[in-house]
Amino acid sequence: MTFKTIAIALAVGSLAGGAALVASYGSSAADKSGIPYRDGEYETVEAPEGSPLSELISGYYFRTPETRELQDDDFMNPAFIWMEQGAELWSTVEGEAGESCASCHEDVEASMKGVGASYPKYHEASGKLINLEQRINLCRTESMQAEPWKWESDELLGMTAYVRHQSKGMPVNVSIEGPAAPFFEKGKDFYYQRRGQLDMACATCHEVNYGMYIRADLLSQGQSNGFPTYRLKWQKLGSLHRRFRGCNRQVRAVPYANGSDEYVNLELYLAWRGQGLPVETPAVRQ
Numbered sequence: 472m473t474f475k476t477i478a479i480a481l482a483v484g485s486l487a488g489g490a491a492l493v494a495s496y497g498s499s500a501a502d503k504s505g506i507p508y509r510d511g512e513y514e515t516v517e518a519p520e521g522s523p524l525s526e527l528i529s530g531y532y533f534r535t536p537e538t539r540e541l542q543d544d545d546f547m548n549p550a551f552i553w554m555e556q557g558a559e560l561w562s563t564v565e566g567e568a569g570e571s572c573a574s575c576h577e578d579v580e581a582s583m584k585g586v587g588a589s590y591p592k593y594h595e596a597s598g599k600l601i602n603l604e605q606r607i608n609l610c611r612t613e614s615m616q617a618e619p620w621k622w623e624s625d626e627l628l629g630m631t632a633y634v635r636h637q638s639k640g641m642p643v644n645v646s647i648e649g650p651a652a653p654f655f656e657k658g659k660d661f662y663y664q665r666r667g668q669l670d671m672a673c674a675t676c677h678e679v680n681y682g683m684y685i686r687a688d689l690l691s692q693g694q695s696n697g698f699p700t701y702r703l704k705w706q707k708l709g710s711l712h713r714r715f716r717g718c719n720r721q722v723r724a725v726p727y728a729n730g731s732d733e734y735v736n737l738e739l740y741l742a743w744r745g746q747g748l749p750v751e752t753p754a755v756r757q
């Protein structure tokens with residue numbers, strides 16, 4: 472191995488634990504790492520107008536061959552255990568109204584195609600921005616008169632992944648105009664706000680320093696196109712808000728609640744930062 476390792480002092484000050492951000496560059500073709508981003512063998516998507524990124528790159532290209540292999544093969548991808556549960560729940564009658572999702576939405580492939588790529592979305596009746604989990608639970612409580620599923624429950628994760636999977640390969644396509652605009656602005660402010668004991672913003676890691684190592688982790692652009700995502704660390708499918716909570720904790724900030732307005736707004740801003748990236752749900756990450 473002849474990687475040249477360059478330590479780069481983090482502009483914002485030191486990271487706890489004395490960790491520095493380190494970039495490694497292969498010095499010849501023979502030094503391929505198997506990580507597409509490092510090997511320069513990744514796909515990019517043109518950034519939307521006004522984006523601070525010069526190009527959009529899925530987190531997929533920052534991961535090892537082993538991790539990507541799990542995502543590429545539907546039979547090996549552990550997330551499919553939850554997806555199968557979602558498929559079963561789609562036609563399960565529950566609640567006072569005596570309906571299942573299928574009673575109203577019928578064939579999932581037809582009715583849900585493209586839907587998951589367009590969330591979060593402005594919801595007229597409540598005057599709020601809602602994400603896919605919340606939209607599904609609205610159908611549970613209002614249309615089915617059933618109990619809402621708990622956040623991070625196997626049921627809600629499975630159904631969210633199942634619905635979003637119907638958009639796999641389609642470009643992320645959220646609306647940030649009209650009534651969605653004020654929520655987008657709040658999400659953007661959150662993204663750039665420094666927080667926690669380490670005083671770092673999302674942008675510090677995912678905009679300024681992507682491609683660098685933070686401890687053993689190769690920083691990506693922090694895109695959301697693969698969620699819900701199976702994480703090897705979690706040994707479980709997990710929501711985007713769970714990931715937000717983890718990233719907040721990394722800088723020793725107090726995380727917000729799953730499903731909080733703050734995180735739904737952030738989710739819209741983040742979706743727009745990945746506008747045009749293909750939906751990968753369910754992705755696999757380290």
Ligand code: HEC
Pocket residue numbers: 561570571572573574575576586592606607610611614615630634
């Ligand atoms: C009694 C009928 C009914 C049932 C049962 C029902 N829904 Fe819905 N669903 C609706 C209606 C009505 C809408 C709103 C359509 C709109 O606003 O365009 C909707 C919207 C949605 C949307 C958003 C679609 C979009 O284009 O934004 C999703 C996702 C969804 N439902 C999922 C589910 C799931 C999952 C279940 C089962 C857990 C379910 N629904 C059960 C009637 C139902």
Ligand code: HEC
Pocket residue numbers: 529530531533662671672673674675676677685688689690691692693694695697700714715718719721722737741756
């Ligand atoms: C101290 C650095 C750091 C900060 C600050 C940080 N993250 Fe992360 N984040 C990581 C690391 C490390 C990972 C795992 C490797 C990767 O994909 O970058 C990660 C992963 C992610 C992912 C998953 C990407 C994928 O492809 O699955 C998302 C989404 C994300 N972060 C969003 C955020 C948001 C939003 C914020 C601000 C609230 C934030 N992060 C703040 C370090 C950070």
